[in-house]
Amino acid sequence: MAALITARMLAKIYRMGEERVRALDGVDFDIDEGEFAAIVGPSGSGKSTLMNLIGGLDRASDGVLTIAGGTLAKMNDATLAAFRNKRIGFVFQSFNLLPRLSALENVELPMIYAGVPPAKRRKRAAELLAQVGLGERGRHRPTQLSGGQQQRVAIARALSCSPSLLLADEPTGALDTKTGTEILGLFKQLNRDGVTIVIVTHDPGVAANAQRVIEMRDGRIVADRRTETR
């Protein structure tokens, strides 16, 4: 399969006063289409920095990062926004749903920025909610939903523009073990349906669900294991 993500000598350097912190220190890897990968490591290992770079939220200091044929360093603010909109589906630890909007409207949000007409995006949002098992909860506000349900809404939202990559940052971090397992089950299901998934986590138990675990420490990849637990 073709490489969806290609990273070569990827580096990110922060200036903290006089000091230069190498958050990412020359990282090379490929992630193929259809993979379910986990990036693990303790805090400060650079995994969040890597996730921000892959998600197009931040720019690398050095190196090359190509995702779905696009080189991120060459994108301007507007193209990068379009890239995040169409190529990346974000899932956050704290769900990040807008509290004033219904579940359906939250799922519609990325499609609004993609310029999808209302009737079409409403239909797609309803389909996606049904797909994540929340078909009847479309009118509910996030506060009327349980944590697990909220994360399902967030996943439906992430999928709404048919992204090339689902990028999840500690997606089970705010959930109890049982619900977390359900959410991971949903991820596996989506991956079987062909969605490429990258999860960033510090939890080895969560990472164990992925086919591939990329372990980071001090801004470098220290291990890259493929498992066959599907």
Next chain:
Amino acid sequence: MIRPQDLIDSAFRSLRINPMRSFLTALGVIIGVASVIAMTALGAGAQEQTQNSIRSLGSNLLIIVPGATRGQGVVFTPSSFFSLTLDDVEAIAKEIPGVQVAAPSQRAGGQIVAEGTNWNSRIEGVTPDYLIARDWTIGSGRMFDDREARQGKPIVVLGQTVVDNLFPNGNAVGQKIRINNGPYEVVGVLGKKGQSATGNDQDDILIAPFAVVKRRISGRFGGRADTVSTIYVKTERAEDLDRVQEEVTNLLRQRHKIQPGAMDDFTVQNLASIADTFKQVTQTFTWLLAAISGVSLVVGGIGIMNIMLVSVTERTREIGLRKALGARSADVLNQFGLEAIALSSAGGAIGLVFGILIAWGITALIKFPLVVSPASALVALLVSAAVGVLFGAYPAWRAARLDPIEALRRE
């Protein structure tokens, strides 16, 4: 790319989330626009009022009085006090083209007595041309004719105010009155004219044949038998007014043998230019009021900026999320900018309605004409929208340049 209607929709949604706060934020603009609209409407009303009353003196009218004008006042010398004569009137009527009528008038004062009631009024000795010059009509009865005016028949025509005071029952025509103990018959009543620009009651007047007033009422203060105290000159067309004014001045200087460089012994007042002056004064006044109210509009704009800045801080996380989901910086800028514009425009529209209501209330109280020009309404709306743009720009810019990573990390 986001569709424009979705952008507008999301801006209005955010405002509806907290309606009380949105209303209070817009209140500054509401008050600002309302006061600008009310003040300009009142100013325009005052202007209309002045114009109306100046127009009521008579249109296309020049008023010539004895005495020279120097700066603000009229200067009299013994010779200039009675400088205008009936011959001057005739010469103006005959020699200057474009003059419709030149009407002489001798002013006098006197006690008018009827059925035991006294009334002190302005008395003018005139000819029938007077009514033409002053655009006046007879309400009931008749006007005396030229022959009667020249012969000096003891008959009078009363203004409505005089009738109201002397004959409360209304019917004045045919009644007898006495002026300075001389008997007169009322043959007609003038139509109602109302207040003049300076607030005088124009209907408080009695007119009588020129010769009668000269001979029996004005006395020695009225000058010789052929002198007049005012000449009313009405031109056929408004465009002729300035030219006729110049020609009248030249003619009278020539007739009065005034040397070049010497002062006129008369003054020609052009009502159109007086009206212009009044118009300028009221207009300046209107602008002043509008400018003062405009300050409150600026204060309203600052209120919007303040709340928008608070809102950007409160919604930092939302902004970060929207950016992560694909909002461009321009989309965020537009959303917050539109919110500010929506606030100020809604404030402007509400303020417009309030302003008109206030102006309507005040004009109803002081009996002014209500003048709200569509132009000033439009300007008020545009200015309030501009206030939104101006004071919303900075908060919107702050929102747009938020770093999504930082914003998402914020609690």
